Amino acid sequence: MPDQSHAITAEGLTRSFGDRRALDGVDLAVPTGTVLGLLGPNGAGKTTTVRVLATLLLPDGGTARVAGHDVVREPDAVRRRIGLSGQYAAVDEKLTGRENLYLVARLYGMRRAAARRRADELLARFRLEEFADRPSGSFSGGTRRRLDLAGALVAPPPVVVLDEPTTGLDPRGRADTWESVRELVAEGTTVLLTTQYLEEADQLADAVCVIDRGRVVARGTAAELKARVGGERLSVVVPDPDHRVTAHAVLAALGPHTPEAGERGLLSVATDDGPAALEQVLPRLRAAGVALGEVTLAPPTLDDAFLALTGRTGTVAEQADESTEAAGDGGPGRDAPASGGAPSAAGAGPRPAPSGTAPRHAAPVGAPPPTTNGTPGPGRHAHRPRRSRAAGRGAGDQR
């Protein structure tokens, strides 16, 4: 049933690769003119979903419609209405920025002059003029992604699908991409974007679908997801390793939530009533002689929500073990549950500003403290999962 109010609908999409079920019944509905954030760790099925919607891959089962057209039965109609920017910038390295866009415009059926005009417009819009006549192989990662995104918008399509549009970009590149997405939405474009960065979904998406192991495990607005995780999160930093077990016991006594340990003596716990918990905990810690570094009370972030939603079933942690290779570019969703199985806050102090997510590294109490420190920015984040996972295995009983 065509549904004009939704630019993208998917019902029960399934797709297997050999024994692996990449999609295990994915349902999506993206109202026209809105942004849906598809959130999940590596291997969750985000890219497979995107490839099915962009007609690059046939589903084994289920149906999907983009701009009113069935992706299996009317792939050409879908291709005319969808713009895709993949996870790896698909630009021809030997062609210049202008030639790349001209090529795409010509393949959309534009005549030479119109294609040249459109290429110039897009170069200007994405501030790529200075790269117009240089081979794109010489571009930085961010510039290539921008060119790829421009390529997706040549048509200009009513539906745009962006697969991890900011993975590997520096903060400036990320801000540029976010701005471009907001411009698209302002023009009435429907956007589906996948991301491992919860902050990105928080910033851009009207609604969020959390996907894990080929299934949608939660959906709602960012605020709704946060609400499902509970109240504020109380975090304390205990610099002296000898005091940490005591501090852990004090936080655990609050109940019913289990405290989590982060790097460098950070302990945090979800609370039902933050201020009340704070009033209880501080005197007890002082009485027990625990010296405190920092104390923070902060609302739950989407990170917390994500980890709570997927960590609860344990699937993310299993997956981390299953595909070690993919862990190389893992994000927050991947390393945190592997080491703790439940949320933990490392971002003491104010919540992350739009310029960068404070990465969150959970490590169980008693595990050797990781040697890394929390450098802001998802881009740098990418190198760590192995180490955190090793720490997590040493303390599996914490789960």
Add this chain to the structure above:
Amino acid sequence: MTALALAGRDAGIIAWRNLLNLGRTPGSVIAALVQPLMFVLLLAYVFGGSLGGDDYRVYLMGGIFAQAVTFNAAFTALGLANDMHKGLVDRFRSLPTPRSSVVLGRTLSDLTMSTVTLTVTALCGLLVGWRTDAPAHHVLLGFVVILLFAFAMSWVGATIGLTARSVEVAQSAGLIWLFPVTFVSSAFVSPTAMPGPLRTVAEWNPVSATATAARRLFGNVPPAGLGPGDAWPVRNALPYSLLCTAVITAVFMALAVRRYRRITRG
């Protein structure tokens, strides 16, 4: 625009892009040109002395042409594998362009490349003693037969390139079959001197037929003992070569386009 016209138009655009790429990768173009030149010199002067000297050098070129364009199939395999594994095929596949246009564009740009190879190799042949006294239209027809065969071989390369799981596999798989195919033929020696089954294979090899057809059109006669034999495909080299070209093109075009449609990388 009809579907066919659309495929042709878009294939032309893809071919333009491929040629632009080639022009900016002079290294690979030079490598593609050096290969046949190396074979010309090797066969003309290393083997040529034992095989008939000056007479052999006149005779040789028909075989070299057939071999050179066959080797260009490796180019097609590599080009498509590169596009596929660098994500460009994803971009093309998400555009409203017919499924055949990307592969057709590649085989067309490689046909252009084969024309260049053929021209350079022919000039080199003239330097080592190749001559033709046939009428101009025969010579032209000879080259057309070779180029049509080049187009057919390019589709074989396309199928290999789209089937290979990585660029490295495409590179080696695209090259390795070319040696038996071009050497178990009458391109350089006589099949009559080969053991029974190999002789039959060589006589029915389309490379043999193409080389023989071109030589007859160029008026190049074999030196004593190097004749291609008198099997049916040898006696009817020109029609047999054209038939093979048509069948190979049809079969591998279907295979390559089907393969392209079904790419299901992760």
